[in-house]
Amino acid sequence: MVSLLRNQKVRNALLQVLYVGSLAALVLAGIVIARRNLAEQGITSGFDFLYKSTGWDVNFSLLPATANDPYWWFFLIGIINTLFLGSVGLVLATLVGTIVGLARTSSNELAQLLGRTYVDIFRNIPLILQVFFWYAIITHLPTPRAAHEALGMFLTSRGLYVPFPNVGGIAFAAAILAVIAAIALPIWIGRTSRLSQPFGERLGIQLAAAATALTTAAVILALGRLPDLPLLDFPALQGLNLKGGLRIPPEFSALAIAIAIYGGSYIAEIVRGGFKAVGKGQMEAALSLGLSPWRVFTLVRLPLALRAMLPILANQYVWLMKATTMGIAVGFTDFFMIVALTINHSGQTLEAIGILMAGFLAINLSLAAVFNRINKAIALKGNQLRG
Amino acid sequence: MTANSTKPHRPAVRLENLDKYYGTFHALRKVNLSVERGERIVVCGPSGSGKSTMIRCINRLEQHNGGKITVLGTELNDDVANIEGIRREVGMVFQHFNLFPHMTVMENCMIAPMIVRKRPRAEAEATARQYLQKVRIPEQAMKFPGQLSGGQQQRVAIARALCMRPQVMLFDEPTSALDPEMISEVLDVMVTLASEGMTMICVTHEMGFARRVADRVIFMDGGEIVEEAPPEEFFTASRNERTRQFLSQVLGH
Ligand SMILES: Nc1ncnc2c1ncn2[C@@H]1O[C@H](COP(=O)(O)OP(=O)(O)OP(=O)(O)O)[C@@H](O)[C@H]1O
Numbered sequence: 001m002v003s004l005l006r007n008q009k010v011r012n013a014l015l016q017v018l019y020v021g022s023l024a025a026l027v028l029a030g031i032v033i034a035r036r037n038l039a040e041q042g043i044t045s046g047f048d049f050l051y052k053s054t055g056w057d058v059n060f061s062l063l064p065a066t067a068n069d070p071y072w073w074f075f076l077i078g079i080i081n082t083l084f085l086g087s088v089g090l091v092l093a094t095l096v097g098t099i100v101g102l103a104r105t106s107s108n109e110l111a112q113l114l115g116r117t118y119v120d121i122f123r124n125i126p127l128i129l130q131v132f133f134w135y136a137i138i139t140h141l142p143t144p145r146a147a148h149e150a151l152g153m154f155l156t157s158r159g160l161y162v163p164f165p166n167v168g169g170i171a172f173a174a175a176i177l178a179v180i181a182a183i184a185l186p187i188w189i190g191r192t193s194r195l196s197q198p199f200g201e202r203l204g205i206q207l208a209a210a211a212t213a214l215t216t217a218a219v220i221l222a223l224g225r226l227p228d229l230p231l232l233d234f235p236a237l238q239g240l241n242l243k244g245g246l247r248i249p250p251e252f253s254a255l256a257i258a259i260a261i262y263g264g265s266y267i268a269e270i271v272r273g274g275f276k277a278v279g280k281g282q283m284e285a286a287l288s289l290g291l292s293p294w295r296v297f298t299l300v301r302l303p304l305a306l307r308a309m310l311p312i313l314a315n316q317y318v319w320l321m322k323a324t325t326m327g328i329a330v331g332f333t334d335f336f337m338i339v340a341l342t343i344n345h346s347g348q349t350l351e352a353i354g355i356l357m358a359g360f361l362a363i364n365l366s367l368a369a370v371f372n373r374i375n376k377a378i379a380l381k382g383n384q385l386r387g
Numbered sequence: 388m389t390a391n392s393t394k395p396h397r398p399a400v401r402l403e404n405l406d407k408y409y410g411t412f413h414a415l416r417k418v419n420l421s422v423e424r425g426e427r428i429v430v431c432g433p434s435g436s437g438k439s440t441m442i443r444c445i446n447r448l449e450q451h452n453g454g455k456i457t458v459l460g461t462e463l464n465d466d467v468a469n470i471e472g473i474r475r476e477v478g479m480v481f482q483h484f485n486l487f488p489h490m491t492v493m494e495n496c497m498i499a500p501m502i503v504r505k506r507p508r509a510e511a512e513a514t515a516r517q518y519l520q521k522v523r524i525p526e527q528a529m530k531f532p533g534q535l536s537g538g539q540q541q542r543v544a545i546a547r548a549l550c551m552r553p554q555v556m557l558f559d560e561p562t563s564a565l566d567p568e569m570i571s572e573v574l575d576v577m578v579t580l581a582s583e584g585m586t587m588i589c590v591t592h593e594m595g596f597a598r599r600v601a602d603r604v605i606f607m608d609g610g611e612i613v614e615e616a617p618p619e620e621f622f623t624a625s626r627n628e629r630t631r632q633f634l635s636q637v638l639g640h
């Protein structure tokens with residue numbers, strides 16, 4: 001018996017059981033107590049409220065929304081808003097981070113200085129202050145009446161008005177998928193056939209793939225367009241306000257810019273670290289073979305740097321995803337704000353928070369899973385201590 | 388080919404009054420060296436004497452500050468095409484192998500011939516197999532560098548350089564990062580290469596190798612070429628005090 005307790009595996013298993021057991025007991029006790037308290041206040045627990053209409057509205061939605069829609073629809077809107085804000089924020093942050101990170105690794109001293117200053121400033125100002133800062137700036141832009149038009153868009157204190165296709169929601173989503181494919185396919189082809197075709201031939205295939213995907217997107221948009229309306233709906237001034245197109249509210253823009261700039265300062269450091277991790281030796285070897293600096297960058301430096309960056313980048317992305325909950329500070333109806341409003345209006349605190357946690361867990365676990373897959377697929381094989 | 392006598396004399400590599408500074412540190416002091424086609428040169432000398440710096444100047448991994456470098460009749464200058472053109476003809480093997488860890492052995496060997504020399508894939512593959520055979524590791528072609536021993540990695544690195552079919556090979560201490568039992572497998576490959584007439588400049592402290600294959604041994608100290616002699620003379624009849632001191636250290640007596 002004593003010897004069994006000394007066994008390392010048995011010990012670990014036992015500790016696990018104890019840990020999970022006490023956690024389960026804690027959660028169970030919490031639920032029982034909460035149920036009794038809620039019952040005393042006359043609030044019925046359960047998820048029936050999901051099918052009731054909310055009676056309130058959201059200020060931004062990619063899906064049609066009215067106050068008559070049920071709670072579950074609003075949760076969906078919230079998740080989509082969060083994903084939308086998250087993906088715009090992450091893409092922009094990655095763009096900013098890559099540029100600043102490359103500036104910091106460049107041999108140009110001015111670029112280095114600018115990069116370092118950027119990181120020092122924006123990494124050290126709390127995100128919420130940056131959100132407020134951009135929100136203040138945007139809401140002080142000219143009013144719709146005074147705003148100038150550029151490329152069919154209006155930048156105003158009431159938001160950014162952009163042309164939007166007059167198409168159904170599903171067709172729009174499908175078209176977006178096709179556009180993503182138009183970007184992803186050429187990259188994928190480039191990766192899988194890096195050595196199998198001469199450069200020119202591969203470029204042809206990549207262009208063909210992109211063209212096919214873009215054509216598909218156009219066809220989907222044409223088929224899904226709403227009857228009797230022009231394909232693109234342009235915003236135009238009507239009276240005191242702009243009508244038509246899609247209004248990106250100031251709340252969204254402020255959040256996206258803040259996440260891009262704040263996240264970019266962290267990603268810049270990750271990018272810099274990734275490039276620093278690439279051994280000088282590999283690049284010298286590539287140069288000594290007569291490869292051009294650009295080829296050395298794309299074939300050796302970037303692929304190796306990406307491998308060093310990706311695990312840390314995944315963490316950063318998960319973190320930035322959670323940062324979208326700042327939306328509540330300026331009143332953007334992201335998932336968190338919808339949950340907060342739901343709690344206010346329905347009193348279903350526990351259920352709503354449960355849905356919130358499950359939703360974020362699902363988003364972030366999927367994000368992490370995707371990155372794990374990529375990491376595994378590109379991991380360097382064998383022992384890397386040598387060479 | 389016409390008679391040799393009508394051709395102007397063109398050494399494979401010629402260094403004239405080569406100067407190199409790292410900041411204010413004078414790493415190479417007016418180095419002069421001429422290497423004929425097919426000649427095998429061994430460079431030795433104490434740590435910090437400028438051996439690496441000298442051979443890295445030949446393919447512009449370091450930029451020289453004075454003097455003239457001529458490779459295969461072409462003077463090395465600042466022009467990118469000129470530099471890449473010379474690098475195509477000059478292979479280099481490094482102390483720490485520097486294989487591309489994200490590519491298989493095969494890809495390591497094929498990438499430069501395909502992209503730099505624009506050879507079709509099939510030809511690049513055949514060339515890679517040929518040279519992997521030559522360095523005696525054809526069975527490792529589909530492995531990744533991290534899955535090989537040090538000696539095997541260094542032989543891949545030699546094959547990778549040879550796949551470009553260079554006319555000159557530079558070696559910078561190719562065996563000094565290896566465990567003793569792997570040194571001979573790499574040296575054997577280098578001996579074979581030498582016997583086939585490759586022009587080689589090898590920085591190494593393997594004096595047995597120098598005795599066997601070198602046409603000339605070069606001794607460097609303090610950024611200068613102190614002594615230059617055929618191996619038998621270099622090892623037995625050196626008149627230079629610094630050379631004798633160095634030799635007694637590396638030969639262990
Ligand atoms: N990038 C550099 N910056 C500054 N000094 C350098 C640099 N590279 C080399 N040096 C200096 O130049 C001198 C010659 O260096 P080099 O690497 O050529 O010596 P080496 O003969 O190859 O020595 P070892 O046997 O240790 O490899 C050394 O004193 C070294 O400290």
Ligand SMILES: [Mg+2]
Pocket residue numbers: 438439440559560
């Ligand atoms: Mg050296």
